[in-house]
Amino acid sequence: MPEEPGLILEFPLEHYRFEIAGEASSKIKQVVRQLGVNAQTARRISVCAYEAELNAIIHAYGGFMRVRVLPDRTELEVTDAGPGIPDIEAAMREGFSTAPDNIREMGFGAGMGLPNMARSADEFEIRSSPENGTWIRMLVRH
Protein backbone atom coordinates (compact mmCIF):
# COMPACT_ATOMS: atom_id res chain seq x y z
CA MET A 1 0.00 0.00 0.00
CA PRO A 2 1.46 3.38 -0.91
CA GLU A 3 2.43 5.62 1.97
CA GLU A 4 0.06 8.49 2.76
CA PRO A 5 1.43 11.83 1.71
CA GLY A 6 2.71 14.13 4.38
CA LEU A 7 5.54 16.43 5.20
CA ILE A 8 8.73 14.44 5.80
CA LEU A 9 11.56 15.76 7.94
CA GLU A 10 14.79 13.80 8.37
CA PHE A 11 17.63 14.42 10.78
CA PRO A 12 20.92 12.59 11.27
CA LEU A 13 21.80 12.46 14.99
CA GLU A 14 25.49 12.59 15.78
CA HIS A 15 27.13 10.98 18.80
CA TYR A 16 28.03 13.45 21.58
CA ARG A 17 27.30 16.53 19.41
CA PHE A 18 25.71 18.35 22.36
CA GLU A 19 26.20 21.75 20.77
CA ILE A 20 23.52 20.91 18.23
CA ALA A 21 21.48 18.51 20.37
CA GLY A 22 17.85 19.54 20.30
CA GLU A 23 18.04 21.52 17.07
CA ALA A 24 15.98 18.89 15.29
CA SER A 25 13.32 19.01 18.02
CA SER A 26 13.11 22.80 17.93
CA LYS A 27 12.76 22.66 14.15
CA ILE A 28 10.02 20.04 14.35
CA LYS A 29 8.10 22.11 16.88
CA GLN A 30 8.39 25.19 14.69
CA VAL A 31 7.18 23.32 11.60
CA VAL A 32 4.15 21.69 13.23
CA ARG A 33 3.14 25.01 14.82
CA GLN A 34 3.34 26.65 11.38
CA LEU A 35 1.12 23.88 10.04
CA GLY A 36 -1.52 24.78 12.61
CA VAL A 37 -0.91 22.16 15.33
CA ASN A 38 -1.90 23.58 18.74
CA ALA A 39 0.75 24.52 21.31
CA GLN A 40 0.08 21.65 23.69
CA THR A 41 0.26 19.00 20.96
CA ALA A 42 3.35 20.62 19.45
CA ARG A 43 4.98 20.41 22.89
CA ARG A 44 4.22 16.68 23.10
CA ILE A 45 5.68 16.09 19.64
CA SER A 46 8.74 18.12 20.54
CA VAL A 47 9.29 16.29 23.85
CA CYS A 48 9.12 12.94 22.02
CA ALA A 49 11.67 14.15 19.49
CA TYR A 50 13.99 15.74 22.06
CA GLU A 51 14.21 12.74 24.37
CA ALA A 52 14.80 10.41 21.43
CA GLU A 53 17.37 12.76 19.99
CA LEU A 54 19.29 12.94 23.27
CA ASN A 55 19.18 9.18 23.80
CA ALA A 56 20.72 8.62 20.37
CA ILE A 57 23.35 11.29 20.98
CA ILE A 58 24.26 10.06 24.47
CA HIS A 59 23.93 6.30 24.30
CA ALA A 60 23.83 5.11 20.72
CA TYR A 61 26.78 6.64 18.85
CA GLY A 62 24.24 8.68 16.91
CA GLY A 63 21.29 7.64 14.81
CA PHE A 64 18.60 8.90 12.51
CA MET A 65 15.20 10.50 13.07
CA ARG A 66 12.45 10.58 10.50
CA VAL A 67 9.31 12.60 11.14
CA ARG A 68 6.15 12.54 9.06
CA VAL A 69 3.58 15.25 9.64
CA LEU A 70 0.07 14.39 8.44
CA PRO A 71 -3.11 16.42 8.83
CA ASP A 72 -4.31 14.42 11.84
CA ARG A 73 -1.09 13.11 13.38
CA THR A 74 2.70 13.23 13.52
CA GLU A 75 4.76 10.05 13.35
CA LEU A 76 8.34 9.88 14.58
CA GLU A 77 10.73 7.03 13.91
CA VAL A 78 14.19 6.95 15.47
CA THR A 79 16.78 4.33 14.65
CA ASP A 80 20.33 3.81 15.77
CA ALA A 81 23.07 1.23 15.50
CA GLY A 82 24.07 1.57 19.13
CA PRO A 83 24.60 -1.11 21.77
CA GLY A 84 20.88 -1.66 22.37
CA ILE A 85 19.00 -1.53 25.68
CA PRO A 86 19.57 -4.76 27.62
CA ASP A 87 16.50 -4.41 29.84
CA ILE A 88 13.74 -2.31 28.24
CA GLU A 89 11.39 -2.87 31.18
CA ALA A 90 13.93 -1.34 33.57
CA ALA A 91 14.67 1.52 31.17
CA MET A 92 10.96 2.37 31.05
CA ARG A 93 10.92 2.91 34.82
CA GLU A 94 11.16 6.53 35.93
CA GLY A 95 14.55 7.22 37.49
CA PHE A 96 16.38 4.32 35.85
CA SER A 97 19.43 5.64 34.04
CA THR A 98 22.73 4.31 32.75
CA ALA A 99 24.08 7.76 31.86
CA PRO A 100 27.66 8.38 33.05
CA ASP A 101 28.55 11.20 35.49
CA ASN A 102 29.71 13.64 32.81
CA ILE A 103 26.29 13.41 31.18
CA ARG A 104 24.48 13.88 34.50
CA GLU A 105 26.52 17.01 35.16
CA MET A 106 25.02 18.46 31.99
CA GLY A 107 21.52 17.95 33.37
CA PHE A 108 20.71 14.68 31.62
CA GLY A 109 20.45 11.15 32.89
CA ALA A 110 17.36 11.72 35.06
CA GLY A 111 16.00 8.37 33.95
CA MET A 112 12.98 10.08 32.46
CA GLY A 113 13.76 9.85 28.75
CA LEU A 114 11.81 6.78 27.68
CA PRO A 115 8.97 7.41 30.20
CA ASN A 116 8.67 10.99 28.88
CA MET A 117 8.41 9.68 25.32
CA ALA A 118 5.82 7.07 26.24
CA ARG A 119 3.76 9.59 28.17
CA SER A 120 3.89 12.28 25.51
CA ALA A 121 3.01 9.97 22.61
CA ASP A 122 -0.38 8.41 21.86
CA GLU A 123 1.40 5.35 20.51
CA PHE A 124 4.87 4.22 21.53
CA GLU A 125 6.78 1.17 20.30
CA ILE A 126 10.34 0.20 21.07
CA ARG A 127 12.55 -2.65 19.91
CA SER A 128 16.14 -3.09 20.88
CA SER A 129 18.90 -5.63 20.58
CA PRO A 130 22.69 -5.60 20.76
CA GLU A 131 22.84 -6.71 17.11
CA ASN A 132 20.43 -4.18 15.61
CA GLY A 133 20.49 -1.23 17.99
CA THR A 134 17.29 0.49 19.00
CA TRP A 135 14.20 1.38 17.01
CA ILE A 136 11.48 3.63 18.40
CA ARG A 137 8.23 4.64 16.75
CA MET A 138 5.95 7.26 18.24
CA LEU A 139 2.66 8.69 17.07
CA VAL A 140 1.06 11.87 18.37
CA ARG A 141 -2.51 12.65 17.30
CA HIS A 142 -3.24 16.30 16.60
Place this chain on the structure above:
Amino acid sequence: MKLFEIQQLLGASQIWGQHCLDREVATACGADLMSDVLAFTKDGALLLTGLTNPQVIRTADVGGLTAIVFVRGKTPSPEAAEMAKSLDIPLFSTPCTLFEACGILFSQGLKPCPPREGNSVDA
Protein backbone atom coordinates in the same frame (compact mmCIF):
# COMPACT_ATOMS: atom_id res chain seq x y z
CA MET B 1 2.69 36.75 38.17
CA LYS B 2 4.50 38.94 35.69
CA LEU B 3 8.21 38.62 34.95
CA PHE B 4 9.00 42.10 36.30
CA GLU B 5 7.45 41.12 39.65
CA ILE B 6 9.54 37.96 39.72
CA GLN B 7 12.64 39.98 38.93
CA GLN B 8 11.90 42.36 41.82
CA LEU B 9 11.06 39.62 44.32
CA LEU B 10 14.29 37.75 43.58
CA GLY B 11 16.50 40.83 43.27
CA ALA B 12 17.43 39.43 39.90
CA SER B 13 19.37 41.02 37.11
CA GLN B 14 18.12 40.59 33.59
CA ILE B 15 20.54 38.94 31.23
CA TRP B 16 18.34 39.26 28.22
CA GLY B 17 14.71 40.06 27.37
CA GLN B 18 13.89 43.59 28.51
CA HIS B 19 10.94 43.64 26.13
CA CYS B 20 9.44 40.55 27.82
CA LEU B 21 8.94 41.86 31.37
CA ASP B 22 5.17 42.02 31.00
CA ARG B 23 4.87 38.33 30.20
CA GLU B 24 2.76 36.36 32.63
CA VAL B 25 3.85 33.17 34.40
CA ALA B 26 1.28 30.93 36.08
CA THR B 27 3.49 28.13 37.40
CA ALA B 28 7.14 27.48 38.19
CA CYS B 29 9.58 24.59 38.52
CA GLY B 30 12.98 24.38 40.23
CA ALA B 31 15.17 21.66 38.71
CA ASP B 32 18.63 20.78 37.44
CA LEU B 33 17.55 17.66 35.57
CA MET B 34 16.24 18.54 32.15
CA SER B 35 14.02 15.51 31.61
CA ASP B 36 12.37 16.26 34.95
CA VAL B 37 11.63 19.73 33.63
CA LEU B 38 9.92 18.24 30.59
CA ALA B 39 8.05 15.70 32.71
CA PHE B 40 6.81 18.10 35.37
CA THR B 41 6.22 21.46 33.71
CA LYS B 42 3.50 22.77 31.47
CA ASP B 43 3.57 25.25 28.63
CA GLY B 44 4.25 28.75 29.94
CA ALA B 45 6.01 27.79 33.19
CA LEU B 46 9.02 29.53 34.71
CA LEU B 47 12.21 27.48 35.22
CA LEU B 48 14.58 28.13 38.12
CA THR B 49 17.86 26.25 37.75
CA GLY B 50 21.54 26.11 38.62
CA LEU B 51 22.50 24.74 35.21
CA THR B 52 23.75 27.25 32.66
CA ASN B 53 24.57 25.25 29.54
CA PRO B 54 22.83 25.63 26.15
CA GLN B 55 20.75 22.52 26.79
CA VAL B 56 18.81 24.41 29.46
CA ILE B 57 17.73 26.89 26.79
CA ARG B 58 16.89 24.08 24.38
CA THR B 59 14.85 22.33 27.05
CA ALA B 60 12.97 25.56 27.72
CA ASP B 61 12.16 25.86 24.02
CA VAL B 62 11.01 22.26 23.69
CA GLY B 63 8.94 22.57 26.87
CA GLY B 64 7.44 25.92 25.89
CA LEU B 65 8.70 27.65 29.05
CA THR B 66 8.24 31.40 29.45
CA ALA B 67 11.56 32.34 31.08
CA ILE B 68 14.59 31.01 32.97
CA VAL B 69 16.04 32.25 36.27
CA PHE B 70 19.59 31.14 37.03
CA VAL B 71 20.20 30.86 40.78
CA ARG B 72 23.24 31.55 42.99
CA GLY B 73 24.29 34.45 40.77
CA LYS B 74 25.11 32.20 37.85
CA THR B 75 25.11 33.45 34.30
CA PRO B 76 24.80 31.39 31.13
CA SER B 77 27.58 30.68 28.69
CA PRO B 78 27.74 33.05 25.69
CA GLU B 79 26.40 30.22 23.49
CA ALA B 80 23.45 29.70 25.79
CA ALA B 81 22.67 33.43 25.91
CA GLU B 82 22.77 33.64 22.11
CA MET B 83 20.46 30.67 21.80
CA ALA B 84 18.02 32.28 24.25
CA LYS B 85 17.95 35.42 22.13
CA SER B 86 17.29 33.49 18.96
CA LEU B 87 14.48 31.53 20.64
CA ASP B 88 13.05 34.60 22.44
CA ILE B 89 13.42 33.17 25.95
CA PRO B 90 14.13 35.84 28.62
CA LEU B 91 16.91 35.10 31.12
CA PHE B 92 17.46 36.34 34.68
CA SER B 93 20.13 35.77 37.32
CA THR B 94 19.36 35.93 41.05
CA PRO B 95 21.79 35.79 43.99
CA CYS B 96 19.28 33.53 45.82
CA THR B 97 19.80 29.78 46.11
CA LEU B 98 17.35 27.53 44.30
CA PHE B 99 15.61 26.80 47.60
CA GLU B 100 15.33 30.48 48.53
CA ALA B 101 14.16 31.57 45.11
CA CYS B 102 11.46 28.88 44.95
CA GLY B 103 10.39 29.71 48.53
CA ILE B 104 10.06 33.43 47.83
CA LEU B 105 7.97 32.92 44.69
CA PHE B 106 5.82 30.23 46.31
CA SER B 107 5.14 32.41 49.35
CA GLN B 108 4.05 35.21 47.03
CA GLY B 109 1.47 33.01 45.36
CA LEU B 110 3.23 31.49 42.33
CA LYS B 111 1.95 27.94 41.94
CA PRO B 112 3.91 24.74 41.43
CA CYS B 113 3.32 22.89 38.18
CA PRO B 114 0.16 20.78 38.44
CA PRO B 115 0.14 16.96 38.33
CA ARG B 116 1.40 15.58 35.10
CA GLU B 117 -0.76 15.17 32.06
CA GLY B 118 -0.41 12.65 29.28
CA ASN B 119 -0.54 8.92 28.98
CA SER B 120 0.39 6.72 31.90
CA VAL B 121 3.55 4.69 31.74
CA ASP B 122 2.84 1.07 32.61
CA ALA B 123 5.89 -0.87 31.66
